[in-house]
Amino acid sequence: MPLPAPDLDDRRFQDFVDDAKRLVRRRVPAWSDHNVHDPGITLIEAVATIADQLAYRLNQVPERHHRKFLDLLGITRRPPGAARAELTFKLSAPRPDVVTVPAGHRVGTPRMPGETPIAFATLAPLDIVPVSLAELRAAPAVGASGPGEPGAAGDPAAAGAVDRGRGADHLRDLRPLMRRGEPAACFSAVPAPGDRLYVGLSAAAPSCLISLRTDSSIEGIGVDPDRPPLYWEAYQSSGWARCEVERDTTGGLNRPGEILLHLPAQHTHCLINGVRAAWLRAVVTTAAPDVPAYSRTPTLTRLTAACVGGTVAAVHAEQITDEVIGTAQGAAGQRFRLRHAPVLPGSEPPVVEVCGEEGWQQWHQVPDFASSGRDDPHFVLDPMTGELTFGPAVRLADGAVRCHGRVPPEGATVRVREYWTGGGAIGNVAAHRLTVLRSAIPYVSSVTNRHPARGGHDGETVEQVKVRAARALRGQDRAVTGEDFEAIATQAVSGAVRVRCVPPAEPDGPVRVLVVPDVSGYGSGRIPFDALTPDEPSMTSIAAALEQRRLVGVRIVVEPPRYQGVTAAVRLRSRRTEDLEQVRAAALAALYRRLHPREGGPDGTGWPFGRAVTLGDVHAALAAVPGADYVEEARLYPADPTTGARAEAAAAIELGPDMLPFSYDHQVRVS
Numbered sequence: 001m002p003l004p005a006p007d008l009d010d011r012r013f014q015d016f017v018d019d020a021k022r023l024v025r026r027r028v029p030a031w032s033d034h035n036v037h038d039p040g041i042t043l044i045e046a047v048a049t050i051a052d053q054l055a056y057r058l059n060q061v062p063e064r065h066h067r068k069f070l071d072l073l074g075i076t077r078r079p080p081g082a083a084r085a086e087l088t089f090k091l092s093a094p095r096p097d098v099v100t101v102p103a104g105h106r107v108g109t110p111r112m113p114g115e116t117p118i119a120f121a122t123l124a125p126l127d128i129v130p131v132s133l134a135e136l137r138a139a140p141a142v143g144a145s146g147p148g149e150p151g152a153a154g155d156p157a158a159a160g161a162v163d164r165g166r167g168a169d170h171l172r173d174l175r176p177l178m179r180r181g182e183p184a185a186c187f188s189a190v191p192a193p194g195d196r197l198y199v200g201l202s203a204a205a206p207s208c209l210i211s212l213r214t215d216s217s218i219e220g221i222g223v224d225p226d227r228p229p230l231y232w233e234a235y236q237s238s239g240w241a242r243c244e245v246e247r248d249t250t251g252g253l254n255r256p257g258e259i260l261l262h263l264p265a266q267h268t269h270c271l272i273n274g275v276r277a278a279w280l281r282a283v284v285t286t287a288a289p290d291v292p293a294y295s296r297t298p299t300l301t302r303l304t305a306a307c308v309g310g311t312v313a314a315v316h317a318e319q320i321t322d323e324v325i326g327t328a329q330g331a332a333g334q335r336f337r338l339r340h341a342p343v344l345p346g347s348e349p350p351v352v353e354v355c356g357e358e359g360w361q362q363w364h365q366v367p368d369f370a371s372s373g374r375d376d377p378h379f380v381l382d383p384m385t386g387e388l389t390f391g392p393a394v395r396l397a398d399g400a401v402r403c404h405g406r407v408p409p410e411g412a413t414v415r416v417r418e419y420w421t422g423g424g425a426i427g428n429v430a431a432h433r434l435t436v437l438r439s440a441i442p443y444v445s446s447v448t449n450r451h452p453a454r455g456g457h458d459g460e461t462v463e464q465v466k467v468r469a470a471r472a473l474r475g476q477d478r479a480v481t482g483e484d485f486e487a488i489a490t491q492a493v494s495g496a497v498r499v500r501c502v503p504p505a506e507p508d509g510p511v512r513v514l515v516v517p518d519v520s521g522y523g524s525g526r527i528p529f530d531a532l533t534p535d536e537p538s539m540t541s542i543a544a545a546l547e548q549r550r551l552v553g554v555r556i557v558v559e560p561p562r563y564q565g566v567t568a569a570v571r572l573r574s575r576r577t578e579d580l581e582q583v584r585a586a587a588l589a590a591l592y593r594r595l596h597p598r599e600g601g602p603d604g605t606g607w608p609f610g611r612a613v614t615l616g617d618v619h620a621a622l623a624a625v626p627g628a629d630y631v632e633e634a635r636l637y638p639a640d641p642t643t644g645a646r647a648e649a650a651a652a653i654e655l656g657p658d659m660l661p662f663s664y665d666h667q668v669r670v671s
Contacts, residue, residue, distance in 0.1 A: 009055040016048035067462070074368055075469045079342040079383035082420070083316040083427030083456030083521075085120055085449040087434060088209065088262075090309035091128060092445035099443050101126040101312060104319055106438035107447050109429060118427060120434055120453070121319060126207065126312040133305040134202040135277045136174045138186060141194025141284075171198070171273040174300065183299035186253055187284055191294040195284040197253075200277030201305055206267040209309035210280070212259040214250055215302040222295040228252020229287040229294065232259075235279045236266035243280070246450070253282070253298035262311060314434075314449075316427030316456055317344050317420040325388065328354065330410025332393035332403055340421040341386030342459055350419040352379055352388065356412045363390075369404035378405040384459055388416075427456035428520040451531070452521020479549040479556075489513055489558075492545035493538045498598055500561065500609050502658045510555035514609070514658055515542060516597050517560075525592045526663060529641050532597065533560055561609070563662040564655055565639030566595060567646060568618050571632040572670045578627035584670045586625045591666045594621035610657040632671075639664045 011019075021044070024031050034041060070076075089101050101122060108119040174184035187195035199212065223229060230252055232243040241264045249257030261280065269278050287293035318340070325336040343350065352363040354377075363377040369391050372378045380389045391405015408414060434449040460468070468487075475484040482501040489499040498516040517534040519527050543558045550556055568591050574583045594600050594617055601607040602620075618634045638647040641662045655661065 007059060009058055011051075011055060013045075013048050013052040016051045017045055020044045020048065066466070070465065070469050073469065073473075075465060075472065076382060077384045077460040077462070077465050079344060080423035080425075080459040081455060081457045082344050082423035083120075083425075083429070083453040085314050085316075085429070085434060085453035086311050086451060087120065087122065087314045087447055087449055088309055088311045089126065089128070089441070089444050089447045090209065091307075091443050093443075094130065094211075094306035094308055095128070095443055096130050098130065099128040099441075101128070101310070101441055101444065105441070106318075107314065107434050108436045108438055109433050110436055117436070118316065118429055118434075119318070119438065120314040120316050120427075120449075123313045123315055126310045128208055128307055128310045129203055129205050131201045131203050131205050131208075131210065131278070131305055131307045133199065133303060135198065135200025135275055135279075136178070136184075136300075136303060137171045137198040137200070137273065137275075138174055138184075139171045139196045139198065140188045141192050141196075178301060178303070181301065183301050185297045185299050186282070187294070187297040189297060191284045191297050193284055193286045197282040198272065199280040199282075199303070199305065200272075200275065201280065202278070204268050204278040205263055205307050205310075207265045207311050208263050208267075208307050209246070209311065210261045210263060211306050211308045212261065212280075213257075213302075213304045213306075214253065214259070214300055215256045216250055216253050216298055216300055222292045223252050223254065224292055225251025225254060227291050228254075229291055230282050230284050232261055233281050233283060234261070234263045234267050235270040235281075236264045237268055238266065240281075241266075252294075253300070260308070311450075315420070316424070316453065317422035319418065319420055320416070321418045322415060323419075324413060324415045326414050328390075328408035328410060328412040328414055330407065332391060332405075332407050334390050334408070336388045336414060338386035338388065338416065338419070338421075340419075341384065342421065342423070343381065343383040343386055344420040344423050345383065346420055350381060351417045353415050353417055354408045354412045355415075356409045363406075363408075372405040374403045375406050386421075423456060423459075425456050425458050425520070427453055428518070429453050430521055430523065452519075454518040454521050457518075477549060478551075479546055479554075480551065484549075485511065485513055485546065485556075488545050488549055489515070489542045492541045497534065497538060497542075498606055499542075500658075502609075510557045511550075512658060513542065513546065513556060513558045514561040515539065515558060516606075516660070519598060525589060526665075527596075529563070529662060532563065532662070561597075562656065562659045563597075563641045564613075564653060564659050565641035565644065565664040566613050566653055566661045567637040567639045567644070567664050568666045569635045569637065570618065570622065570666070570668045571634075572622065572625075572668060573629045573632050574627050574670050575629050580670045583625065583627040584668050587622055587628065587668045587670070588666055590621045590625050591618065591668070592663050594618075595661045595663045597660045597662070607660055609660060610655050612652045612654045613661050614652040628670075 021034050024034070031040065087107055091099060103122055103125045105122045106119050108117045111117050177184040186197045228251065232245060233240040234243050244262040246260040246262060248259045250259055251257070267278060269276055272279060284294065320340055323339060325338060328334060349365040353360045354363060361377065363379050365381055366372060366378045368380060369378065372391055378391055390408060391403060393401050393403045395401050429452065431450060431452050432448050435447060437444070437447055471483070471487050475487060479485050479488055482503065485501040486499045490497065497518060500514040502512040502514060504511060515534045515538065517532065517538065519531050522531060539558050543556065546556050546558070570587065572583065572587055574580060595607060595613065598606045613636065615634055615636055618636065619631055622628060622631055635649040636651070636653055637649050638653050639645065641664060644664045653661070
């Protein structure tokens with residue numbers, strides 16, 4: 001239990017009044033009317049009110065001591081985190097030369113009444129390069145380990161073995177047929193899993209948006225044009241990588257149309273069958289049970305390629321450069337304040353420059369001055385307030401003065417070369433919200449974020465700092481208990497994820513740290529299953545932080561949790577005066593919100609790991625739906641989280657200690 005806080009003065013208003021009345025009786029016996037209508041009593045009550053306020057302020061002294069104690073320990077508030085998003089810039093038309101989107105270009109949300117626009121800045125320049133079709137080849141499936149097999153995607157060794165080895169003789173050049181106006185078969189006569197169509201571009205187009213326009217014949221009879229059994233890949237330095245398909249109006253190469261592909265950031269040239277090009281390929285995959293396969297191969301009479309845009313990372317922050325913050329007075333411990341706060345943490349700490357007689361000199365940020373010597377150019381920065389402090393001078397017991405850090409010379413100009421400011425949870429905007437170019441870029445017609453921004457969080461409050469300080473003092477910055485693992489992992493990514501530590505299942509097994517990414521940009525509704533996979537930088541940061549603090553001999557695995565798909569089928573009765581579609585929408589929202597991995601559960605803080613999903617949860621979610629009268633019938637189905645294939649209905653769906661539910665596709669009928 002926490003130590004009881006001392007109450008330095010426990011007297012209150014009525015106590016002060018009663019004490020004063022007792023003194024009146026003792027010292028002024030003639031004053032006998034002590035009722036509230038007496039002017040003297042009114043004066044006593046006025047003074048008692050002031051005394052009561054003074055006592056209240058006096059009792060706040062322990063809180064001040066508490067905060068000063070945290071300062072001595074070096075525990076300060078953490079700054080907010082900035083949300084990140086991928087911005088896709090599209091050209092008005094393909095260009096014959098490179099179009100560059102500069103770094104730091106700002107894109108915002110539309111200006112709405114009563115709302116402040118949210119702006120993001122690009123982190124790197126984006127080159128939208130011109131490309132054209134250089135090669136077009138087809139290859140049948142070769143063995144179970146060939147490229148194009150679903151399991152070989154991204155395996156450069158396997159790709160090289162087939163593309164440059166025994167499979168090289170099977171690549172067919174389709175361009176001669178197309179030049180003669182004859183239809184060219186994309187795959188084998190009856191396409192098999194692993195058949196590939198290779199598209200060679202004239203130049204590598206990393207992070208670019210490629211448009212493939214085709215004239216195709218409807219030959220691949222039997223496929224679902226909305227879910228064709230194929231996927232697209234691009235060759236990058238580490239092997240083949242999946243491409244995101246933004247739009248495919250060809251129905252799986254079955255009809256004339258356009259395919260828009262987002263290429264990976266490491267797209268590069270590769271030598272295949274003796275031909276060097278920047279390669280893409282379409283790979284026939286094994287059809288799912290509910291997805292029909294090709295019965296005949298699609299054919300092409302024309303295919304063209306062009307670059308129509310590109311994607312670049314952006315952050316919800318503003319970059320400040322060369323900010324002059326004042327003039328040095330030549331005294332130790334001088335403080336300056338930046339014009340913009342809070343200061344966001346970055347890969348590189350801010351650099352302070354001081355202009356003296358020898359020109360501009362760099363000062364470097366340190367966490368404290370404990371190990372700083374007299375000539376060390378160090379400073380300390382409070383990121384929440386933006387206050388910058390140079391090294392102090394401390395008088396020792398023998399009267400000597402010790403300087404911790406170099407003192408800038410008197411009259412020197414002090415400036416900060418570069419820092420970022422902004423951030424906060426407000427930056428977790430939904431998809432397709434960042435659409436306004438703050439300044440025009442030649443030939444760029446539009447911009448958007450295809451996916452929600454995520455990773456933004458507000459700075460720590462004082463109460464949150466107190467909780468973290470208690471954990472830090474108890475854990476001593478070592479990963480021993482499950483709480484230690486979770487606290488260190490959360491701090492490694494500034495609290496933007498949900499973390500769960502699962503102990504080893506066997507004596508020699510690893511400690512599993514399960515990470516649920518920030519999906520706040522999707523709201524409390526349906527979440528794409530791919531969004532529940534944490535990004536690689538977050539996983540790497542958590543693994544590195546735990547590796548430094550683990551006990552000797554402890555193995556750690558950082559991974560996402562296992563997800564059990566859940567589908568609820570509900571028949572709901574509404575009141576006669578309600579709109580059925582509105583009641584249905586509210587019921588669906590309630591189900592998705594209840595089973596949300598981060599915002600669901602009985603208390604709204606995220607579904608508890610390992611807790612079963614029951615029909616009681618369905619009824620609890622629907623109980624507060626506006627306009628709903630009662631639930632006629634409700635069923636729960638375990639489902640595959642990727643395909644949605646259902647099992648038999650169950651009254652409860654059990655989850656393991658490392659599992660969370662995933663709402664696949666709830667169904668609600670309202671009558």
